Amino acid sequence: MNKKIKLIVGARSSLFLPFADLGLIVVDEEHDQSYKQDEGIIYNARDMAILRAKQLNVACILSSATPSVETFENIVSKKFNRASLNERFHGTRLPNISCIDMRNAEKETNSFLPIELIHDIKKTKEKNEQSLLFLNRRGYSPLSICGNCGVRVDCPNCDAWLILHKNISKYKCHHCGYTEKSERECKNCQSSDKIIQTGLGIEKIDEEVNRLFPEMSRIVFSSDYLQSSSAISSALKQIKENKVDIIIGTQLISKGHNFPNLTYVGILDADFGLDVTDIRASERTFQILNQVSGRAGRVKQDSNVKIMTHMPDHPLLKSLIKNHREEFYETELTIRNSTHMPPFARLVAIIISSKNSGILQEYSQKLADINNFPKNIELFGPVEAPISRLRKYHRRRFLIRGSKNSNVQFYIKRWLGLLKLPPQIRITIDVDPQNFL
Numbered sequence: 001m002n003k004k005i006k007l008i009v010g011a012r013s014s015l016f017l018p019f020a021d022l023g024l025i026v027v028d029e030e031h032d033q034s035y036k037q038d039e040g041i042i043y044n045a046r047d048m049a050i051l052r053a054k055q056l057n058v059a060c061i062l063s064s065a066t067p068s069v070e071t072f073e074n075i076v077s078k079k080f081n082r083a084s085l086n087e088r089f090h091g092t093r094l095p096n097i098s099c100i101d102m103r104n105a106e107k108e109t110n111s112f113l114p115i116e117l118i119h120d121i122k123k124t125k126e127k128n129e130q131s132l133l134f135l136n137r138r139g140y141s142p143l144s145i146c147g148n149c150g151v152r153v154d155c156p157n158c159d160a161w162l163i164l165h166k167n168i169s170k171y172k173c174h175h176c177g178y179t180e181k182s183e184r185e186c187k188n189c190q191s192s193d194k195i196i197q198t199g200l201g202i203e204k205i206d207e208e209v210n211r212l213f214p215e216m217s218r219i220v221f222s223s224d225y226l227q228s229s230s231a232i233s234s235a236l237k238q239i240k241e242n243k244v245d246i247i248i249g250t251q252l253i254s255k256g257h258n259f260p261n262l263t264y265v266g267i268l269d270a271d272f273g274l275d276v277t278d279i280r281a282s283e284r285t286f287q288i289l290n291q292v293s294g295r296a297g298r299v300k301q302d303s304n305v306k307i308m309t310h311m312p313d314h315p316l317l318k319s320l321i322k323n324h325r326e327e328f329y330e331t332e333l334t335i336r337n338s339t340h341m342p343p344f345a346r347l348v349a350i351i352i353s354s355k356n357s358g359i360l361q362e363y364s365q366k367l368a369d370i371n372n373f374p375k376n377i378e379l380f381g382p383v384e385a386p387i388s389r390l391r392k393y394h395r396r397r398f399l400i401r402g403s404k405n406s407n408v409q410f411y412i413k414r415w416l417g418l419l420k421l422p423p424q425i426r427i428t429i430d431v432d433p434q435n436f437l
């Protein structure tokens with residue numbers, strides 16, 4: 001407040017500090033979803049920063065290599081100015097990006113990894129350089145089923161599968177944190193030793209890499225393995241000092257780190273976000289794939305990125321391979337415009353939850369019946385949420401879509417105000433939702 005401090009580096013809450021004479025706000029990695037707080041008061045700190053800068057009449061810089069579609073639209077419509085950095089920090093060339101078509105990729109017997117990838121890892125090691133294998137899936141495998149009766153291993157609190165984590169010998173729910181020990185019998189048929197693990201998780205990759213390259217050193221870079229900031233810094237140090245040959249990482253690895261010896265990136269499953277209905281899925285996938293690819297060749301030349309996919313002709317992957325970012329954004333804006341989705345419309349999600357499913361059902365139906373929105377605001381729902389039960393609460397969702405300049409919040413308040421809220425019901429209002437679970 002007394003102007004002794006000239007620069008403040010802060011998280012979301014720093015926007016609310018009592019500045020004496022604020023002159024500039026920089027929002028780094030502006031596209032990052034973590035600017036959106038998804039619990040408690042739901043707001044997007046990026047938008048708050050823009051608002052704050054506007055009120056104070058000072059500049060606001062949003063920086064990103066993969067801006068959000070909203071920001072790109074603000075550039076196209078000339079609301080924001082754009083400054084481009086056209087060269088990489090060390091002046092290196094961008095990595096060569098190509099796909100490995102998993103529909104017909106050759107595999108060695110007994111291995112689920114394509115021969116091309118195995119060969120690339122060997123070649124990289126021969127040059128004394130590092131490889132990164134990226135898979136955005138924590139744990140050993142995403143699905144565990146009883147081989148005797150076919151019933152899946154579920155969380156008792158949520159409508160979700162439990163994920164096996166071999167490093168702690170436990171099953172874990174990624175939504176509520178519930179755990180149980182991994183030596184368990186099937187809760188349906190009581191048979192033991194018959195639970196089958198299906199699908200790939202990061203621990204399974206680690207196991208396979210160990211089997212194929214026992215002589216190479218490796219590290220698993222995932223929040224389950226690196227739980228403290230000191231564990232993360234020591235892992236980063238080992239990587240930078242070239243003491244690690246293979247890094248096996250989740251999204252945790254994609255953020256801003258600079259690994260001078262890393263020249264090869266294998267993206268093990270690029271299909272996770274290409275075929276889903278969530279309107280932001282392709283934007284997020286594009287951002288993650290770009291960031292992970294960008295880890296390669298930041299200091300050394302001649303780096304390679306290989307993307308394993310069953311959809312090599314997907315437009316998103318094509319723009320990524322050609323490094324035609326604009327093309328991706330333009331396509332995405334065309335789709336959003338023609339389907340009346342943000343940034344061309346406003347969305348608000350209303351999540352209603354209760355431990356009592358009967359009361360939930362009744363209350364949400366009553367809300368649907370008293371729809372009193374004006375013509376330019378549409379009400380969809382209620383529908384069962386994709387995660388229909390979370391931490392023992394049953395959940396139903398409404399989606400409200402308004403034209404760009406409509407005062408959606410006002411009408412939502414008016415609508416919800418018509419009905420008395422039963423004590424067993426919780427309501428969450430999520431403006432500009434980033435996820436639809």
Ligand SMILES: [Zn+2]
Nearest residue numbers: 146149186189
């Ligand atoms: Zn069973």
Ligand SMILES: [Zn+2]
Nearest residue numbers: 155158173176
């Ligand atoms: Zn759970």
